[in-house]
Amino acid sequence: MLEHLGEKLILHVSLGSFSFSFDILTVIMSWIVIIVLVVVALILRRGLGQDIEEKPSRTQAILESLIDLLKGQLTSSFSSDKLAKELFPFVSTVFMFVLVSNWLSVIPYCESPTKDLNVTLSLALLVFVMSQLLAVRMRGGIRYLKGFLEPYPFMLPLNIVSEIAKPISHSFRLFGNTFGGAILVTVVSAKFAPVLVPAALNAFYGLFVGAIQAFVFAILTVAYINVAVES
């Protein structure tokens, strides 16, 4: 079991002078997550649309309370209600993608896409670009650039480094947690206890830590966007 640890199936594609490399397993697993999310959404969408004050169906009642929970937990720390309303779909989508990715590792022969640094780094870069663009839009280009000179002009390098460090720590946190959990489960199940113990470890690292880390990822998304827009 451990012989194949760390081996990856890499597809190299060269287009003209550019060459791309894909980790096929990660791509397939990411598509599985996307398909699961889309199919579940399409199935749950049927039978919605009644007013909540009248008699909603069971699925609608559950979904409404879930959405309320997500809204309360995730986007309530935005400074303005307008921003919270505007960014709730984005933040909850990131949350659900990371959550399903982390939970996928529980299924045999499936691996979390978040075990790959490329996935987490691209998610973090998405959040980074989004926060900077929103900051430019909300505060205006000149005030945004001036923000880097606060509180003193000689702090410019520090401000730039602190902005760049955000996506790096954001991505490494998720990657380190899922990857560390996966390594621990693999090593324990291959070397020490192949029966029953891996199931408990999988439940802890896949379900519990996975849910916590997805929540943390979404909360940090909110926090980074909020800081960039506000300051």
Next chain:
Amino acid sequence: MEEAQNIVGQISGADIAAAAKYLAAGFVMAIGSIGSAIGEGIVAAHALDGMARQPEMEGALLRTMVLGQAITESTGIYSLVVAIVLLFVV
């Protein structure tokens, strides 16, 4: 005695490098996790203090506590990444 000298003679530079790699990975995890563990404990303790004083604030405190612990944890995660790089890449 002669046997021991033979074994010592067989140790090459690559062996010493591998031993140093494993030792370094162990030390990175052992020392690197101390700080984040203490920090997370402090965060949880103070959040519990606040919750005991004001139980109605539990939701907001829990969210901030998890956020603070996640940020505190990042140094531990960095040491994990360094240890993994030492073990599998270097």
